[in-house]
Amino acid sequence: MYLPKWLHQFGAPKYFYDLSLCISRWAGIICIICFICGLYGGLVLAPADYQQGDSFRIMYIHVPSAWMSLFVYMVMAIAGGIGLIWRIKLAEIVARSSAPIGASFTFLALVTGSIWGKPMWGTWWVWDARLTSELILLFLYLGYIALQSAFEDRRVAARAGAILALVGIVNIPIIHYSVEWWSTLHQGPTITKLDKPSIHLSMLIPLLFMVFAFKTFYISTLLIRVRSEILEYECNTSWVKQLLGINNGIK
Amino acid sequence: MTPRKKRIAIVCSILAGMAIAAALILTAFEKNLLYFYSPTQIVNGEAPTTRSFRIGGLVMNDSVKRNKDTLDVSFVLTDTINQIEVVYNGILPDLFREGQGIVANGKLQENKIFKADEVLAKHDENYMPPEVAQALEEAGADIPHQQYSTAQ
Amino acid sequence: MALNDFFSMGGYGAYVWSSYGICAVVLLLNVIQPIIRERRTIRELQKRFSLAKENKSDKHS
Numbered sequence: 001m002y003l004p005k006w007l008h009q010f011g012a013p014k015y016f017y018d019l020s021l022c023i024s025r026w027a028g029i030i031c032i033i034c035f036i037c038g039l040y041g042g043l044v045l046a047p048a049d050y051q052q053g054d055s056f057r058i059m060y061i062h063v064p065s066a067w068m069s070l071f072v073y074m075v076m077a078i079a080g081g082i083g084l085i086w087r088i089k090l091a092e093i094v095a096r097s098s099a100p101i102g103a104s105f106t107f108l109a110l111v112t113g114s115i116w117g118k119p120m121w122g123t124w125w126v127w128d129a130r131l132t133s134e135l136i137l138l139f140l141y142l143g144y145i146a147l148q149s150a151f152e153d154r155r156v157a158a159r160a161g162a163i164l165a166l167v168g169i170v171n172i173p174i175i176h177y178s179v180e181w182w183s184t185l186h187q188g189p190t191i192t193k194l195d196k197p198s199i200h201l202s203m204l205i206p207l208l209f210m211v212f213a214f215k216t217f218y219i220s221t222l223l224i225r226v227r228s229e230i231l232e233y234e235c236n237t238s239w240v241k242q243l244l245g246i247n248n249g250i251k
Numbered sequence: 252m253t254p255r256k257k258r259i260a261i262v263c264s265i266l267a268g269m270a271i272a273a274a275l276i277l278t279a280f281e282k283n284l285l286y287f288y289s290p291t292q293i294v295n296g297e298a299p300t301t302r303s304f305r306i307g308g309l310v311m312n313d314s315v316k317r318n319k320d321t322l323d324v325s326f327v328l329t330d331t332i333n334q335i336e337v338v339y340n341g342i343l344p345d346l347f348r349e350g351q352g353i354v355a356n357g358k359l360q361e362n363k364i365f366k367a368d369e370v371l372a373k374h375d376e377n378y379m380p381p382e383v384a385q386a387l388e389e390a391g392a393d394i395p396h397q398q399y400s401t402a403q
Numbered sequence: 404m405a406l407n408d409f410f411s412m413g414g415y416g417a418y419v420w421s422s423y424g425i426c427a428v429v430l431l432l433n434v435i436q437p438i439i440r441e442r443r444t445i446r447e448l449q450k451r452f453s454l455a456k457e458n459k460s461d462k463h464s
Contacts, residue, residue: 043423047380048413051346055415056378061426085258100436104429112422119418121371122344128286166262170269174277181277183286183307185354190376200379217430224437228444235448244449 013230014239016090024223027216034213041206049203058116060207063190064214066109069137070172072102072218076144077169080162089233090226092158095165096148097225101218103141110134121185129178130186133171140168154233287354290333293365303358306335306365307373312349328353328365339367346372 042060049056076098083091113131114124125131144161151157179188190199199207234240287307288298298304308328315326325338326349337355347353347370357367379387412419 044409047382049378050381050384051351051374052378053415054413055345055418057412057419058422059378061422065426081262084262085255101433104433108426108429111425115418115422115425119415120344120346120374122342122347123369123371126286126371163265166265167269169266170273174273183289185286185371185373187374187376190378198375198377200383202380203378217433221433221437224441228437228441231441231444231448235451240448241452244445244452 013090013234014237017227017230017243020223020227024220024227027220027223031213031216031220034209034216038206038209038213041209046203046206047200052120055116055119056203058112060210062109062112062116063207064211065105065112066134067211068214068218069102069106069109069134070175071215072098072105073137073140073165073169073172076102077162077165080158080165083158084162084166089155090230092155092162093226093229093233094222095162096154096158097222097229099141099144099148099161101221101225103138103145105214105218106134106138106141110138126185128184128186129182130175130184133175133178136171137168137175140164140171144168289330290328290335291330293335293359294333298359300359303356303368305354305356306337306367307352307354308335310347310349310351310353315349328355335363335365337365337367337370339370341368341370343370344372346374 038060042057046057048054076095079091079095079098082088083095110131113134117126118124144164147161147164148157151160178184179186231240287305290306290308292298293306298306306328308330311327311329311334315324317324321340322342323338323340324343325336327334327336329335337357339355339357352373352375354371354373355365355367356369356371357365359365410416410420
């Protein structure tokens with residue numbers, strides 16, 4: 001099985017480094033714009049909910065964090081798998097750099113959900129399937145991060161981490177479908193179900209802005225992390241020396 | 252077999268193995284992962300009688316009786332098929348109201364009344380402004396409510 | 404007052420603002436930490452290479 005040639009070029013560190021400078025800047029700008037629109041829409045423009053009043057506004061950070069916690073894990077596991085099979089350094093770097101961001105999103109989803117649950121459900125925490133499986137996701141991220149620092153050799157660490165990430169991928173559908181498979185305290189999906197989303201348009205639009213803001217936030221901060229790692233990996237190559245302005249004089 | 256093909260095989264077998272293991276565990280524990288029992292399940296005697304468990308359902312309209320002096324409250328939980336009476340002493344969550352879905356943790360007494368130690372509100376996945384909800388109600392449309400038949 | 408209403412969030416102010424606050428802190432850390440790391444990496448690599456260069460020119464002289 002071979003990867004297409006353009007993908008190999010994409011995976012070439014120097015090419016990716018230059019590209020990422022541009023992408024992370026633009027993703028950052030879009031992210032800030034989306035955050036401003038989403039926060040203004042969600043906190044000011046959107047009306048209070050008919051049952052939950054203003055407390056439903058926690059949704060605007062809870063839902064995007066929860067979605068991103070799953071999305072980032074998928075990226076981490078797939079990149080890890082690609083790194084494992086084709087030994088592409090860049091895929092290993094992407095997987096490793098995603099872990100702290102994904103762990104942050106998972107943490108946010110759990111904490112904001114807990115703060116939301118106290119006034120609405122009447123409890124900070126319950127051991128229902130959705131909450132428990134999301135907590136397991138946080139432990140998977142933390143296990144992955146611990147594994148990365150446990151090995152001296154980065155490439156060995158990347159392989160070990162990829163296997164952990166691939167094993168943990170089984171948790172992702174469980175988190176997603178937990179509210180449908182079992183009777184949980186957590187309510188069912190609002191937007192991702194197949195028929196019409198059960199949220200009023202005036203409340204949905206700010207949510208979509210926030211979702212987009214979180215996604216671009218991930219892209220932008222991921223690429224900054226990836227660049228540092230590329231520099232460390234590739235520090236002996238001529239393009240890095242040239243980039244850092246150290247080549248003058250040596251020849 | 253080239254090394255790369257071998258690695259692909261390893262990754263695929265990890266994924267397949269985990270999927271099978273998860274499917275087996277999930278089917279085996281399906282009953283235990285049930286977070287709450289419905290009134291119908293309790294009436295049918297499926298719920299435990301000796302230890303405490305959770306019950307989920309909608310608070311029936313005009314069934315909430317509060318004691319003015321204490322925090323004692325009693326109400327009827329329904330899944331639209333069967334009803335169970337619940338008694339509780341404590342602070343109710345903000346969302347507790349008639350017609351609302353709730354989950355209560357407690358024990359079934361011998362007189363078939365459920366004595367709750369904890370009452371949690373379960374909200375549904377619908378979000379709308381109050382005016383829209385009111386307009387829906389006036390138009391006679393059903394505000395969509397979550398299903399309380401737990402058997403799926 | 405309208406601004407007061409905004410901050411009280413219909414009585415849920417403590418819950419809403421604490422979750423937004425935690426979110427802001429976590430996201431900001433996620434911006435600052437990688438930027439600091441990138442700068443540190445570049446500085447360290449530059450230092451390492453300039454040391455290597457000095458060693459090299461020492462040998463030549």
